[in-house]
Amino acid sequence: MYRKWWFIFAAMLVTATLYRNRLRAYLEQASANVRAFDLPSAGAYDALVASVLEGFYARVTGEVTAAYPGGKLLEIGSGPGRLAVRLAREAPGMTLTGVDISDAMIERAARRAAGAGLSERVRFEVGDVAALPLSDGEFDGVVSTLSLHHWSDPASGLAEIHRVLKPGGEALIFDLAHWLWPPARGGDRLAQLSAASPFGEGEVEIVRWPGFVPAFVVLRLRRAREVQL
Numbered sequence: 073m074y075r076k077w078w079f080i081f082a083a084m085l086v087t088a089t090l091y092r093n094r095l096r097a098y099l100e101q102a103s104a105n106v107r108a109f110d111l112p113s114a115g116a117y118d119a120l121v122a123s124v125l126e127g128f129y130a131r132v133t134g135e136v137t138a139a140y141p142g143g144k145l146l147e148i149g150s151g152p153g154r155l156a157v158r159l160a161r162e163a164p165g166m167t168l169t170g171v172d173i174s175d176a177m178i179e180r181a182a183r184r185a186a187g188a189g190l191s192e193r194v195r196f197e198v199g200d201v202a203a204l205p206l207s208d209g210e211f212d213g214v215v216s217t218l219s220l221h222h223w224s225d226p227a228s229g230l231a232e233i234h235r236v237l238k239p240g241g242e243a244l245i246f247d248l249a250h251w252l253w254p255p256a257r258g259g260d261r262l263a264q265l266s267a268a269s270p271f272g273e274g275e276v277e278i279v280r281w282p283g284f285v286p287a288f289v290v291l292r293l294r295r296a297r298e299v300q301l
């Protein structure tokens with residue numbers, strides 16, 4: 073009986089030793105894919121995660137469309153484009169630019185917007201929040217959901233968001249609550265990040281979704297209006 077298990081264990085050990093380089097390469101690639109949200113994880117994220125967040129996107133859409141019914145909006149870390157399409161459908165006067173660091177996410181989002189007949193008002197571009205490929209003071213508002221905890225340089229990200237906002241414009245950055253996903257930044261860290269950014273300060277609020285569960289936070293940042301002398 074024990075001999076059989078020893079044989080299986082020894083066979084697994086020999087296989088792992090012989091194929092360890094290939095196994096390591098496979099695991100490294102899989103982990104890089106997950107970190108970069110590249111294929112195949114863009115598809116998996118869209119099907120498994122983003123599809124269950126429609127209620128959350130509805131909550132975010134209500135707030136954003138009330139603030140910018142007809143403005144120029146930027147979405148950072150737009151992922152598979154579900155929020156962008158929802159926003160554009162509900163605010164026919166809005167034009168939206170989505171930026172994401174992953175080619176696979178951008179392709180998926182552009183296909184979704186085209187499928188919804190929204191390509192004229194919704195466009196997507198590959199880019200890093202820390203070096204946005206966009207002009208100064210271009211946007212009335214910025215929105216982002218569940219992306220901040222992935223940014224490798226959040227301080228540069230906030231500085232770039234400040235740069236591309238018009239004076240008086242606001243950024244609403246939603247992320248997972250820290251208790252739910254430890255890599256996300258808790259309220260204090262978000263407040264410190266905002267205080268050190270060109271915004272100077274930010275307001276952090278708990279978002280209850282689903283139901284009464286405090287699973288998300290929103291960081292609200294407003295670019296100061298220019299003082300007329």
Ligand SMILES: C[S@@+](CC[C@H](N)C(=O)[O-])C[C@H]1O[C@@H](n2cnc3c(N)ncnc32)[C@H](O)[C@@H]1O
Pocket residue numbers: 108109122125148149150151152155171172173174177199200201202216217218219222223224
């Ligand atoms: C968890 S997904 C969220 C996607 C979408 N916003 C949503 O709510 O379903 C995080 C997204 O942020 C993007 N991302 C990560 N780091 C980024 C960066 N530095 N600049 C822009 N996008 C980034 C990822 O590629 C990914 O699409």
